Amino acid sequence: MQGVAPGGIDCDLHPALPGTAALMPYLDPYWREQITVRGIDGLDLASFPPKIPANGRADWRPQHGKPGADFERLRHDALDGFGLRAAICNPLYGVQAVYNRHFATALATAMNDWMVAEWLDRDPRLRASVVIAPQDPAAAAAEIERRAADPRFVQVLLLAMGEAPLGRQEYWPIYAAATRHRMPIGVHAGSTARHATTGNGWPSYYLEDYVAHAQAFQAQLLNLIHEGVFAKFPDLRVVLIESGFTWVPNFMWRANKTWRGVRAEVPWVDRPPADLIREHVRFTLQPADAPPDPADLARAIDQIGSDDVLLFSTDYPHWQFDGTDAYPAGFPAALRQRVAVDNPLATYPRLRETLA
Amino acid sequence: MTPDDGPAQPHDREARDRAAATKLKVIDCDVHHALASPRALYPYLAQRWRDHLDRYGHRKPTPFVSSSPYPKTAPALSRTDSWPPNGGPPGSDLAFLQEQLLDRYNIEYGLLHLLAPSGMDERNQELGAALCRAINIWQHEHWTQKDQRLKAAIVVPGEDAAAAVAEIEHWAGNSDFAQISMITHTIEPLGRRRYWPIYEAAVRHGLPVGLHTSGFNGHAPAASGWPSYYVEEQHIVALSQQALAVSMVCEGVFARLPDLKVVMVESGFAWVPSLAWRLDAHWKRMRDEVPHLAEPPSHYLRRNMWYTSQPADEPENPEDLRQIIDWLGWDRVLFATDYPHWDMDNPDFAFRCRMSEAERRMIYAGNARAVYGFA
Amino acid sequence: MSRHIVAAVGEIPPGGRKLVTLNGRDIGVFNLGGEFFALLNRCPHQGGALCRGSLTGLVTSTTPGEFTWSRAGEMLKCPWHGWEYDVRTGQSWCDPEDTKVRLYPVTIEPGERLAKGPYVAETFTVSVEQAYIVVEV
Ligand code: FES
Numbered sequence: 001m002q003g004v005a006p007g008g009i010d011c012d013l014h015p016a017l018p019g020t021a022a023l024m025p026y027l028d029p030y031w032r033e034q035i036t037v038r039g040i041d042g043l044d045l046a047s048f049p050p051k052i053p054a055n056g057r058a059d060w061r062p063q064h065g066k067p068g069a070d071f072e073r074l075r076h077d078a079l080d081g082f083g084l085r086a087a088i089c090n091p092l093y094g095v096q097a098v099y100n101r102h103f104a105t106a107l108a109t110a111m112n113d114w115m116v117a118e119w120l121d122r123d124p125r126l127r128a129s130v131v132i133a134p135q136d137p138a139a140a141a142a143e144i145e146r147r148a149a150d151p152r153f154v155q156v157l158l159l160a161m162g163e164a165p166l167g168r169q170e171y172w173p174i175y176a177a178a179t180r181h182r183m184p185i186g187v188h189a190g191s192t193a194r195h196a197t198t199g200n201g202w203p204s205y206y207l208e209d210y211v212a213h214a215q216a217f218q219a220q221l222l223n224l225i226h227e228g229v230f231a232k233f234p235d236l237r238v239v240l241i242e243s244g245f246t247w248v249p250n251f252m253w254r255a256n257k258t259w260r261g262v263r264a265e266v267p268w269v270d271r272p273p274a275d276l277i278r279e280h281v282r283f284t285l286q287p288a289d290a291p292p293d294p295a296d297l298a299r300a301i302d303q304i305g306s307d308d309v310l311l312f313s314t315d316y317p318h319w320q321f322d323g324t325d326a327y328p329a330g331f332p333a334a335l336r337q338r339v340a341v342d343n344p345l346a347t348y349p350r351l352r353e354t355l356a
Numbered sequence: 357m358t359p360d361d362g363p364a365q366p367h368d369r370e371a372r373d374r375a376a377a378t379k380l381k382v383i384d385c386d387v388h389h390a391l392a393s394p395r396a397l398y399p400y401l402a403q404r405w406r407d408h409l410d411r412y413g414h415r416k417p418t419p420f421v422s423s424s425p426y427p428k429t430a431p432a433l434s435r436t437d438s439w440p441p442n443g444g445p446p447g448s449d450l451a452f453l454q455e456q457l458l459d460r461y462n463i464e465y466g467l468l469h470l471l472a473p474s475g476m477d478e479r480n481q482e483l484g485a486a487l488c489r490a491i492n493i494w495q496h497e498h499w500t501q502k503d504q505r506l507k508a509a510i511v512v513p514g515e516d517a518a519a520a521v522a523e524i525e526h527w528a529g530n531s532d533f534a535q536i537s538m539i540t541h542t543i544e545p546l547g548r549r550r551y552w553p554i555y556e557a558a559v560r561h562g563l564p565v566g567l568h569t570s571g572f573n574g575h576a577p578a579a580s581g582w583p584s585y586y587v588e589e590q591h592i593v594a595l596s597q598q599a600l601a602v603s604m605v606c607e608g609v610f611a612r613l614p615d616l617k618v619v620m621v622e623s624g625f626a627w628v629p630s631l632a633w634r635l636d637a638h639w640k641r642m643r644d645e646v647p648h649l650a651e652p653p654s655h656y657l658r659r660n661m662w663y664t665s666q667p668a669d670e671p672e673n674p675e676d677l678r679q680i681i682d683w684l685g686w687d688r689v690l691f692a693t694d695y696p697h698w699d700m701d702n703p704d705f706a707f708r709c710r711m712s713e714a715e716r717r718m719i720y721a722g723n724a725r726a727v728y729g730f731a
Numbered sequence: 732m733s734r735h736i737v738a739a740v741g742e743i744p745p746g747g748r749k750l751v752t753l754n755g756r757d758i759g760v761f762n763l764g765g766e767f768f769a770l771l772n773r774c775p776h777q778g779g780a781l782c783r784g785s786l787t788g789l790v791t792s793t794t795p796g797e798f799t800w801s802r803a804g805e806m807l808k809c810p811w812h813g814w815e816y817d818v819r820t821g822q823s824w825c826d827p828e829d830t831k832v833r834l835y836p837v838t839i840e841p842g843e844r845l846a847k848g849p850y851v852a853e854t855f856t857v858s859v860e861q862a863y864i865v866v867e868v
Contacts, residue, residue, distance in 0.1 A: 054641040161579040168584070169796075195576040198599030199592065200545040207642045208545075208599075208606050211635055212579060215595040219578030222588040228795025244634050250626035250680070253671045254591055260825045261699070261813035262429045262587040267792035267799070272825070274672065289634035296683065300630065303676055319641060429813055436810040437783050699812060705777040 007085035008340035009351070012188075012241050012284045012313035013078055015119050016050065016068035017093045017111070026110035026117075031103065043094035043107075047161075047190045048318075052206065057319035067317035071122055078316040079125050081324065085341075086355060088154060088348070089119055089128040090188055090241060096134060096159045097192035104133035108143055112153070120152045127351055129157035129186050137173045144177035154350040155184045155239065160216045161191035167220075167227030175233050182349045184237035184282070187220060189213045214289075217243040218251050221273075221281065225255070228268040230280045237347055238281050242315060245283040246291070249303035252277060278306040282347050284313035285327070285339060286320040294330020301332060311347060312340040379462050380717060382703050383724035385664045386568065386621050386692035387457065387466035387506070389499055390432075390447035397473075400490035405483055415479045417574030425572070426589040430698040433471075438696030446696040450502055457695045458505055461703045464721060465730055467692075468499060468508045469537060469568045469621060476514050476539045477571040484513040488523055492533075500532035507728070509537035509566050514546075517553040524554070528561035534728045535564045535619065539571025540600050541593075547600075547607030559615050564662075564727055567600065568621035569593045590699075597623035598631050601657060605635070608648035610656040617727055618661045622694060625663035626671070629683040632657050658685055662727050664692035665719065666701045674708035681715075690727065691720045732867060736850050740839060740862045743767070746804050750782055753868045758782070758835060760864060761818050763805055768818050769866045770807070771833040775823075779811035781832055787815070789824070836867040 017023070020041045024032055034040065044066075048055050056067030060077050068074060079087060091111060098104040111131040120126050130147045132140035147153040156178045158166060166187065178185055189210075196202045197209045197216070217240050224230065224238060252274035259273050269276070290297045301310070314326050321328070327336065345352045391397065398406050418425050430436055432445045438456060440449035447453060458466060475487035488511045495508040510527045512520035520538075527533045536558050544550060546567070558565050576582050577592045597620055610616060632654035639646065639653050649656075663684070671677050681689055694700040703720065711719070724730070735753045743749050743762040750759050750772060757772035759782025772782040786804040793799065806824070807816045815824040821834040840850075842859040850857075850865065857863060 052642070053644075054638070163581060165578075165580045165583055191579060195579050195581055197579045198545060198603070199575055199577040199579075199596035200541060200599050200603065201543060201573060201575055203545050203599070203603055203606070204548065205606050205642075205645050207635075207638055207645055208602050210638050210642075211602055211631075212599055214631070214634055215598050216579040218595055219580045219583065219588070219592050222591055223580065223583055226583075226585050226587050228792075231792075232795050244630075246630040246633055247627065249671070249676070250630060250669065253626060253669050254594065254624065254667075256672075257667065257670050258587055258591050262590065263825065264787075264790050264815070265429070265585050265587050267790040268795045268797075270791070287634075287637060289630070289637045291629065291633040291683075292636075296629070296633075296679075299676075299679055303671070303673070305672065435779075436785060437780055702777040702779075702811075 008082060008312050009344035010078065010082060010084050010087035010314050010316070011239070011311040011344055012090055012286070013074070013087050013316040014068045014318065015074060015089050015091055015115070016066040017091060017114065018065060018069050023107065023110040023114055026113035027106060031106045034103070043098065045092055045094045045097060045190050046193065047209065048092055054210070054319050056317050060317040071119065074316065075123055078314060079123060082314060082326065084125060086125050086127055086351060088351070089115060089126055090157055090186065091115060091131060092188065092190060095131055096162060096190070098133070098135070101133060101135040104135045105139040105143070108133045108140070112143070112147055116150065127152050127154045129153070129155040130183070131157055132174065134158060134162060134171060134174065137170055141173040141177040144174065144181065144183065148181040151350050151354045153183070154348045155186040158185060158187050159190040159192060160187055160213055160220060160243070161195065161197065163192065163194045165220060165223035167223035167225070167229045169227070172229070172232065175229060175236055179233050179235050184239050184347055186239045186241050187217070189242040213242070214244050214247050218247065221251070221277065222255065225273050225276050226266045226269060228266065230276050231268040231270070236280060239284065239311065239347060240281065241284045241313070242287065243283055244287055244289040245304070245310065246289050246297070246300045248277070248283065249300060274305070278309060282309050282311050282343070284311050284315075286313045286315040288320070288328040288331070290328035290330065297328060297330035298332055301335070307335060307338050308343055308346065310335070310339045311344050380720050381464040382461055382691060383721045383730070384457070384461070384463045384466045384693050384695070385619065385690040385724055386666060386694045387468050388447045388471055388695065388697060389453065389468050389495070390445050390470070392444040392448040397487065397490040397494055400493045401486055405486050408483060414473055416477050416572045417479065418572045426586040428698070429586060433698060434696045435698055435700060450499065453695070454503065457693065458503070461693070463505060465724070466506050467534060467566065467728070468495060468506055469566065470495065470511060471568070471570055474539050474571055475511055477541070477573065481513060481516050481519075485516060485519040485523070488513045492523065492527055496530070496532055507534035508532055509535045510563070511537055512554065514538040514551060514554055515543055517550055520554045521557045524557045524561065524563070528563065533563070535566040537566045537568060540567050540569050540597065541571040541573045541575070543573050545600065545603035547603030547605070547609050549607070552609065555609055555613055555616050559613050562729070564617035564619050566619045566621050569597055569623055594623040594627070598627055601631065601661060602635060604661075605653045605656045606646055606649070608646070610660040611648050611650055614660070616660055619664065619690065619727065620661060621664045621692065622666060623663070624667055624669045625665065625684060625689055626669035626677065626680050628657060628663060629680055658688060662688050662690050662723065664690045665706060666692040666694045667699045668701045668706040670708065675710065677707065677709040686715055686718050687723050687726070689719050690724045734850050734865050734867050736845060736857060736863045737866050738864045740864060743864070746786065748782065753866060756868060758866065758868070760837070760866060763818055767837045767839065767864050769835040769837050770816070770818065770821055771835070773832070774809045774811065774814065775830050775832055776809065776812060776814055779809045781807060781809050781816065784808045784810045786818070789815070838865045839863070840865050
């Protein structure tokens with residue numbers, strides 16, 4: 001296919017859960033009854049309302065139902081459409097935002113069972129991230145353990161805007177389980193509305209909320225670094241998914257500068273933050289947030305200072321680009337093989353092993 | 357230029373003096389004066405507020421009586437060599453500020469930003485308005501009238517737009533005041549309608565609005581929640597300036613008021629291009645949500661906003677900074693020291709990339725002269 | 732190269748410092764537990780008066796939450812942006828290879844020997860009974 005290196009690996013696509021009812025077969029009787037008696041439904045994240053054009057590309061949008069909910073369409077549009085060798089599913093449903101931690105944990109387990117039965121078992125190219133409820137870190141770690149036996153689960157999924165910053169120690173059991181099973185932590189765009197989407201309060205527009213994710217991701221990186229997550233878990237990889245990446249250079253410059261003056265506060269950070277990012281952090285391709293001048297994009301990629309950090313993604317069925325070339329204008333041709341194949345294989349050991 | 361011990365560097369006093377004599381004039385767009393004591397504003401406050409401050413103090417949506425929520429890396433947030441020999445906190449002694457900043461670096465104008473108190477983030481907004489008036493009188497009497505190089509900002513209680521406009525009307529036309537200032541961590545993002553009367557007044561009086569990262573609104577500083585460390589918070593406040601820029605643009609403030617000038621203070625500028633690219637990319641997908649934007653968001657970021665340089669971005673490859681300014685426009689960057697704060701920039705060494713004399717003159721003075729209308 | 736007598740040994744107590752100007756250069760002379768070090772009083776970052784900075788310990792860590800604090804008073808923290816320099820080597824902690832402050836050789840000489848010269852001692856008379864700190868610039 002044009003644009004994708006042969007055998008490309010899509011590191012972010014979104015099968016959609018049609019609704020809470022679709023999880024019924026995977027929930028125990030108590031939760032089935034709760035859902036029925038209380039009429040619980042509609043937990044799609046407000047960060048991704050399915051009807052917004054950006055959340056379903058016109059030619060990928062089905063006549064009925066949510067974009068991404070139909071398996072055949074996903075197979076046709078994405079797997080075949082981009083000639084993919086493998087693709088990692090990141091289902092976005094409001095599990096991480098539910099206030100009742102027990103319900104959230106039950107939903108996470110059900111989501112993963114649903115993923116196995118209705119997606120992974122239907123196409124050998126599909127892989128998935130483990131959905132967990134970080135509201136209960138111990139239960140989340142147990143869910144990772146449970147899924148570890150299935151090699152098709154290759155990463156753990158979290159959201160960019162949660163309750164506490166992701167570096168905090170209460171989340172470390174999750175990182176311990178993930179590294180034990182060689183799963184990266186995938187942090188995807190999305191808000192649980194625990195905090196305003198900006199430090200300046202709640203903006204008016206969806207456009208602002210979407211753009212604000214870049215700042216939330218940056219704050220998460222600062223926290224992951226300065227809480228010492230990479231010092232504690234030297235093998236951990238974190239993949240920022242749907243974060244954009246053109247901000248990475250200027251973020252690194254500022255983070256390095258601040259660290260030099262203030263590092264005594266966090267002595268376990270014993271090297272410049274930019275070095276930790278290059279070693280531990282990966283970014284998916286879409287949205288590329290590309291500048292109008294292709295030369296500016298090439299320069300930004302060069303300034304990141306590593307060819308290892310970008311991972312190919314289409315963000316299917318979200319509308320980030322038109323046509324079949326997922327690479328923005330100016331994306332260096334020489335990097336395509338790295339981004340589409342080598343970097344995903346290096347980032348996801350469980351994927352590498354099952355493709356061998 | 358680096359301050360290394362090489363032959364071309366001003367490594368001894370004589371060479372330094374020679375350099376100073378031939379040096380460019382500098383307009384410093386971020387200078388922090390300070391109250392010599394918490395009672396310095398009392399002469400300008402009614403008895404009721406003096407009593408109130410004595411008993412209740414300043415009440416903001418923050419946890420501590422007098423510490424900032426994230427204790428800073430240095431006392432009073434300041435260079436440790438900036439405490440005036442005659443006492444008082446850094447920035448509180450005019451003579452010492454003249455010696456350490458204005459005279460030393462050939463500063464033609466210094467734009468004052470008082471950080472504390474701000475008035476605007478008092479939970480008691482009536483007190484906030486009284487404080488703003490007191491601050492402005494104090495700035496006028498003790499600073500701008502005593503050294504004409506210093507230009508104050510009209511400090512306003514922006515959460516109460518009517519009171520803010522009244523404060524602007526009171527001082528507008530007084531050339532000691534070069535701009536209007538507000539805190540940036542506001543109850544709502546600053547692009548929202550409740551603040552529009554302030555921008556209308558700014559345009560009416562031809563005053564730029566200087567937005568220095570500051571203030572408290574009770575929100576977590578980032579959407580990811582409350583960070584643990586100052587090393588995070590110090591960087592996050594600059595991230596929040598990005599959200600502020602997005603708000604001003606997306607709400608249509610500049611589309612509605614094309615002559616409004618906003619100066620973003622103390623957040624650097626290397627982030628502007630990547631933010632603009634991101635905004636434009638997603639605006640293309642969601643134009644229908646913001647039909648009031650006639651132009652792509654990046655247009656407003658480069659037409660209505662200016663950015664002070666400090667803290668100087670220090671790319672791993674120093675020349676990368678040129679690309680950033682090329683994209684932004686050489687007329688957009690305004691030099692600032694942030695004296696006396698710990699992360700201040702020395703005009704002699706702030707930029708490590710090459711610059712032509714003409715570019716240097718724009719950034720160090722020419723751009724600010726144009727924005728603020730200095731002769 | 733010239734050698735300058737900057738102080739009598741007893742004049743700078745342990746943990747103390749003296750700022751001097753030698754051949755037009757501002758230099759700080761530090762006493763770390765009886766050993767003397769002379770550093771250029773200009774931070775290689777943006778030219779802050781480094782030798783006016785605080786002397787602190789060195790904090791390192793082997794794991795998050797653990798603080799290993801040692802070498803009390805041997806790190807010089809720039810009064811501006813707070814970069815830490817090792818007084819013994821002049822190296823910055825964050826970038827020891829590329830960011831360092833110039834260090835000048837210091838010797839302790841008996842007054843007896845100094846009286847013979849050739850030394851620069853602008854500000855005080857040398858007594859043969861005392862020892863002196865000599866900086867080579
Ligand atoms: S001038 Fe010393 S740390 Fe910047």
